Amino acid sequence: MNEMTKAPASKSQSPLSIFDRPLGEPLGWLRTEIDRLFDDFGRPTRSVFNFGQRGLAPVPALDMVDDEKAYRLTAELPGLAEKDIDISVADGVLRISGEKKEETERKEKGFLFSERRYGAFERDVPLPSDVNPDAIKAQFKDGVLTVTLAKDEKAAAHTRKITVEKA
Template sequence: MMEDFFGPLGWRGRLGPWGSAAWPRVDLEEKDDEIRIRAELPGVDKDDIDVMVNEDSVMIRGEKKEEEEKKGKGAYVLECYQGFFERRFFLPSEVEPDRAEATFKNGVLSLKLPKSPAARERVKKIAIRGE
């Protein structure tokens, strides 16, 4: 039983190859003037995704619908995620929600979140002195 639980299709298989149930996978990058987020959403229709942005957080939620009903005899493995998903991120800097942009292409959701003027002013490069 333990081999079934920890085996290739057991516990780790259910949580993904990295041992995490977080889906969709996301990259979050902070630039000087904006925050960029990329979320991989293969098999999800653009109309089934909602993005909510406020000054300090982003929520991505939606549904990946089953493409076809599985009928008939035979063995099959269901590892691809289906169903509702939701990810929430607290942002490293304050952003301007009214200027946020979202695009969806080839199963990838891209968000550009311009930083607020106050957040841009707080980041200062300082000189490093020698001894």
């Protein structure tokens, strides 16, 4: 029999396996937890909204399309309702913010299961100089926010070509 067959099989560790360790190894568990914390730091999440989970604050992705008369900005905000979203404009910046509050409570076989998830986001978008801030409209349907940013026709008239002279 060779030495390879005598080696003990490795045992995967679960969070409860800390109680199986000898008393001389409490710092090993702490080091493992600290290493895991640093490994998870900055790791991207799978979903736009991972409320109640570790990681950075959720921020919805935005798309902006330019057509002839307006810009159209869209954001996917799953699980939110119109009342959860706040949109404002000030000093050439459009701010979209929202908050999700979810609470569930269930009783089964003498046990109470209660879960709460909270999360908020805020996103600032600098507006193009030709947007008319008084003509911004927003619609929300099926978890998708669409903000229409009408162009100011007068802003285009204020542009002029500057000739470059030889020095």
